[in-house]
Amino acid sequence: MKKKKIGTITFHSSYNHGSALQAYALQEYILGQFGQQYDYQIVNLRTKRQKDLYNKPFGFYDAKSMIKKIVYFKYKKMFLKRKERYENFLKNNLRLTAEYENLDELKKANLDFDFLISGSDQIWNYTILDFDWAFFLEFGGDKAKRLSYAASFGPKTLSCNQETKSRLQKDLRQYSNISVREQGSLDNLKKVIDIDDSKVSINADPTLLLGKSSWDSLTGSPIEKGDYIFLYDLKNKKEAYKIAKELSKKYHLPIIVVREKARLIMPHPNIKKRYDAGPIEFLNYIKYAKIVVSTSFHGNVFSIIFNKPFLAVDGNKDLRINNILKLAKLSDRSISTKDELANKDIFNIDFSHSGDVFKEEQRKSKAYLAKAFNVRQK
Numbered sequence: 001m002k003k004k005k006i007g008t009i010t011f012h013s014s015y016n017h018g019s020a021l022q023a024y025a026l027q028e029y030i031l032g033q034f035g036q037q038y039d040y041q042i043v044n045l046r047t048k049r050q051k052d053l054y055n056k057p058f059g060f061y062d063a064k065s066m067i068k069k070i071v072y073f074k075y076k077k078m079f080l081k082r083k084e085r086y087e088n089f090l091k092n093n094l095r096l097t098a099e100y101e102n103l104d105e106l107k108k109a110n111l112d113f114d115f116l117i118s119g120s121d122q123i124w125n126y127t128i129l130d131f132d133w134a135f136f137l138e139f140g141g142d143k144a145k146r147l148s149y150a151a152s153f154g155p156k157t158l159s160c161n162q163e164t165k166s167r168l169q170k171d172l173r174q175y176s177n178i179s180v181r182e183q184g185s186l187d188n189l190k191k192v193i194d195i196d197d198s199k200v201s202i203n204a205d206p207t208l209l210l211g212k213s214s215w216d217s218l219t220g221s222p223i224e225k226g227d228y229i230f231l232y233d234l235k236n237k238k239e240a241y242k243i244a245k246e247l248s249k250k251y252h253l254p255i256i257v258v259r260e261k262a263r264l265i266m267p268h269p270n271i272k273k274r275y276d277a278g279p280i281e282f283l284n285y286i287k288y289a290k291i292v293v294s295t296s297f298h299g300n301v302f303s304i305i306f307n308k309p310f311l312a313v314d315g316n317k318d319l320r321i322n323n324i325l326k327l328a329k330l331s332d333r334s335i336s337t338k339d340e341l342a343n344k345d346i347f348n349i350d351f352s353h354s355g356d357v358f359k360e361e362q363r364k365s366k367a368y369l370a371k372a373f374n375v376r377q378k
Contacts, residue, residue, distance in 0.1 A: 006030065007111060009043040009135055010119030012094060015054035015086050017282035018298025022120050024093055025206035026149060028214065033366055034373060044096040045106065050130040078275035085278025103132060106139040115373060116140045118148040120181055120206050125154035126164065136171035146174050147372045150181040150203045153188040155318045168192045177372040179203045184319030201368045204361035207301050215305060218280055222288040229255045230289035232299035239337055240313040244293045246338045256285055291346060297321050304328055307351045311335045328354035
């Protein structure tokens with residue numbers, strides 16, 4: 001019997017560690033649970049806008065900033081190595097369709113899928129630079145059944161004009177099943193269309209579906225010798241930098257960074273720049289860190305998965321991070337200033353609840369997808 005085909009569109013090819021790994025996680029989870037009945041591919045949308053965004057370290061090194069230009073060329077070999085590692089990850093770990101540059105190409109391709117999924121991450125955040133209306137499945141023809149899995153509108157409450165709202169409503173009404181990643185995204189969804197809570201499922205980020213053993217198999221041996229603090233700051237928060245430096249001073253540990261941020265441009269004797277890190281190296285640095293300091297959703301998620309001492313900078317102010325911390329009963333890991341370190345027990349963390357919570361989230365996700373795919377669960 002010919003297998004039916006599942007296609008997922010998500011942020012699989014952005015040079016962002018969490019985005020690449022969540023795409024891999026959803027792929028592996030669906031193949032593990034339903035692979036005997038379905039073929040699976042990721043719709044390989046790689047827009048020029050996204051390529052420009054991630055091919056330019058610091059986001060805009062071609063702007064009127066001589067310092068950023070100088071730093072780019074200083075670390076150019078690292079940036080090129082990072083690009084190579086991302087491309088190798090895509091090639092070796094993801095099941096991809098042919099590459100498409102825009103929504104029009106996708107429409108003309110007439111892709112033959114029985115199910116199309118708006119995958120996880122902030123793909124419904126229409127305010128970010130690499131958003132595309134393809135993420136609302138404006139392609140695929142009449143055959144494909146449309147659904148989402150843990151799609152996110154991002155960390156903030158959104159507002160939109162009537163034109164955008166009308167387009168969102170038209171697209172979302174074509175979905176047979178809707179899953180969002182957090183309560184905040186459900187709240188945003190309800191601002192756009194009238195929908196009953198019972199019609200929407202809140203499901204865990206795909207990275208939580210695989211479990212620690214699956215991620216262990218990717219990481220390998222420690223890249224960095226000795227203990228260190230891993231600082232993963234995507235938001236260029238001054239306090240994240242201050243917190244990491246205070247911990248470094250207290251515990252006499254170096255700080256490793258993998259993302260280039262403006263305040264890291266100046267030399268610092270205790271900061272090791274590892275701008276050549278791809279998705280697998282990112283996992284490795286978290287797994288073997290002594291302490292993780294992060295402003296990133298996935299930085300905090302993988303800290304929980306690997307049971308690492310971590311601090312979520314302003315985690316209570318981010319809808320996505322706040323949600324996962326509450327689920328795992330780790331809200332006390334949120335921190336806003338370095339002054340709060342005096343009241344934080346860095347290393348004494350109770351991860352016992354998180355395992356049971358994630359197992360329940362995996363069960364809910366399997367039930368949601370089985371219903372969407374019309375598969376009877378054992």
